[in-house]
Amino acid sequence: MSEPASDLRLRGRPFLREVPAPTERTVVSEPDPRKQEERPVNGKTVLLDGLSKSFASRRVLSRLNLEIPAGQLLAIVGRSGCGKSTLLRLIAGLDRPSSGMISVGGAEVKSLQSNVRLLFQDARLLPWHRVISNVGIARTKNWRDSAAAALADVGLADRANDWPAVLSGGQAQRVALARALVSRPGVLLLDEPFGALDALTRMEMHRLLERIWHEHGFTTVLITHDVAEAVALADRVIVLRDGAIALDMPIDLPRPRRGAADTSAVSLQARILDEV
Numbered sequence: 001m002s003e004p005a006s007d008l009r010l011r012g013r014p015f016l017r018e019v020p021a022p023t024e025r026t027v028v029s030e031p032d033p034r035k036q037e038e039r040p041v042n043g044k045t046v047l048l049d050g051l052s053k054s055f056a057s058r059r060v061l062s063r064l065n066l067e068i069p070a071g072q073l074l075a076i077v078g079r080s081g082c083g084k085s086t087l088l089r090l091i092a093g094l095d096r097p098s099s100g101m102i103s104v105g106g107a108e109v110k111s112l113q114s115n116v117r118l119l120f121q122d123a124r125l126l127p128w129h130r131v132i133s134n135v136g137i138a139r140t141k142n143w144r145d146s147a148a149a150a151l152a153d154v155g156l157a158d159r160a161n162d163w164p165a166v167l168s169g170g171q172a173q174r175v176a177l178a179r180a181l182v183s184r185p186g187v188l189l190l191d192e193p194f195g196a197l198d199a200l201t202r203m204e205m206h207r208l209l210e211r212i213w214h215e216h217g218f219t220t221v222l223i224t225h226d227v228a229e230a231v232a233l234a235d236r237v238i239v240l241r242d243g244a245i246a247l248d249m250p251i252d253l254p255r256p257r258r259g260a261a262d263t264s265a266v267s268l269q270a271r272i273l274d275e276v
Ligand SMILES: Nc1ncnc2c1ncn2[C@@H]1O[C@H](COP(=O)(O)OP(=O)(O)OP(=O)(O)O)[C@@H](O)[C@H]1O
Pocket: 055, 060, 078, 079, 080, 081, 082, 083, 084, 085, 086, 087
């Protein structure tokens, strides 16, 4: 089937654009609803096929089958210890399944994937490198330019020469996000990335993630304990329980979303909580 002309045009767009001078306003700006259809397709499809994982005799994940289409923002919720981080580590290639298979963009995951990036609750910046060097840590060709563009994308161009120690928690997480974006990932895996942030910073980070995800089009898997966060951000929410998928629910709310002000969001949250 031939692709729509708009898709072809957008694929030609540079992934990390030069953006106007960063300000807090740039960072928290919401996606323009008029541009909802103009999404680039840079994401990779993630496929889990009969995926199981056990540690010694304890089975944590049991024959999971799941297709995450390219560019989708999927949230995974579930009780502590249900296997969320284990699943993310398997997708990233940090660990190997006990049985079954994972593929990213059609290629089986057998080791660490260069087009998959993982973000944790703590930013994990190297304290002996300045911010720009942390972002460009892979030292690819023209790393300084691409690191500066990624920092501008998260609204921190003016902090390039700071040390990580002087950043706030939210700023450090934005630097970690820039470091993930600089390699133009096909898949971004987020393991409770906003869990340690205060409520206002968390809301800012939600809008930042939504904008960047919308503009770049990578596939995103977000792990969260926070059902409201899952419904606010995701296209689809999965509940993991007893090593299996207990609920797989699309979130069809229009973007930008209004969070607590949206009564449909609240009823979706209640349905998810019933299954957790
Ligand atoms: N390397 C390991 N060796 C042995 N057991 C492990 C290992 N990693 C995870 N587990 C076990 O697998 C189960 C799932 O752990 P996991 O960290 O994936 O849960 P989680 O859903 O992410 O929990 P939380 O929400 O508390 O972070 C737990 O019982 C944990 O003890």
